[in-house]
Amino acid sequence: MNSMIWEERLKAYRTQFSPIVPYEKSDKLLLMDFTAENKELNEEMVKDTERFTKYINNLLSAAGARYGIGGYNECRTIYSRSDLFDKSRPVVNELQHQVVDTKEEPRCIHLGVDIWGKPYTKVIAPLDGIVHSFAFNNGFGDYGATIILTHNMEGNTFHTLYGHLSLNSIKNIQEGDRVKAGDVFAEFGIPFENGQWPPHLHFQVIIDMEGRKGDYPGVCAPSEKEKYLNNCPDPELLLNLNKQ
Template sequence: MRLLPFDFARDPYVVLDFTASNPDLAALDLTNTPTFARYVSGKLRAAGAVVGVGGYDESRVIYRDSGHFTPTDEEPRTIHLGVDFWAEAGTSVFVPVDGVVHSFADNARYADYGPTIILEHQTAGFPRYSLYGHLSRASLTNLYEGKEVKAGEKLAELGPYPENGDWPPHLHFQLINDMLGLRGDFPGVCRGSERDYWLGLCPDPNPFVF
């Protein structure tokens, strides 16, 4: 399955840890996107990697200062439901398996997905839906619901901040069994108390990528 222009069996990548066990994060202002982006690019350079990966079922602290994920007096959302691929803005994203465009939107709120595409699939053994978040706005051009897409064709590009939801450039890739009636958007982070429910809806993407 081809998702990005990298061969994970050959090209060097580094797993990025955004949990409380990473002491680096305590000293970073993660609400400052340039600071966050320099941290990510520095980790890639230090590892000699072309892409940073990770995040499925990870209990993250990088959402701790964001009202988008942690409204006042509510249990914070910390469990990441997809895999992130941290790479340069403009990196191509490819259709992993045949499908159609289910829906798309520019979720333009701070710390949200930014431009987002959701595909629907009928491929045996592959989940019904796949979500691609933090894209460039140009990636939404000429899309329409029901548009057929073929495995291996270019779908989108990673967006720069702030148009990608104001994150360091990366792809949020998430698999979904049931869209729950939603269109153009779907939770990518859940509360710890609801972890089993959401992981049941959103299977691990790693076996389909690596």
């Protein structure tokens, strides 16, 4: 089932989903831009977690916003902060017996929505599900503590991924645990446990996990955009944060 069909299904149920973070209609949200259009960002800043965190907090404070949101299908510059997204790999020329250092295509297309906010912000299940898997993806720039839930809608399953959580979020859970809509089951992590990012939640909808557990790409290369967006519908269909 492709993403267009799933989007129609999610739209039909969107008024029934619980908010994913504590949220009142009076709360102000700030749409955040991490593309090349944002001239305030530079590579030196985003590689320094403390400076990057201050930048996020200052933006939220200046806007009087509880959360910063955005990022789906956004080509971002901030992934230059980590080799996880922009690697060089050795390629051997078998005829000349030489190693040629070539650069892989950088990954920059964001496949989820980020919600930037305060450390330990509660994360709430949008609908009933079970714990599919979880992991501590502890590389610099990675998800850190991560939980993936499986949901069933009209006899079809799909998944939601929650990245950049606290280690406490994965401390006492097991695969197969049931989670009900409205349950608080996790919280935003701080840099040492969330992949060295300013506190936020990466939320992603995934149709087919492709055999993966505890992890799924949240960023893809431009050449893979069509494939991944087809498997990862717009999370706003569940979030409803733009509905004020």
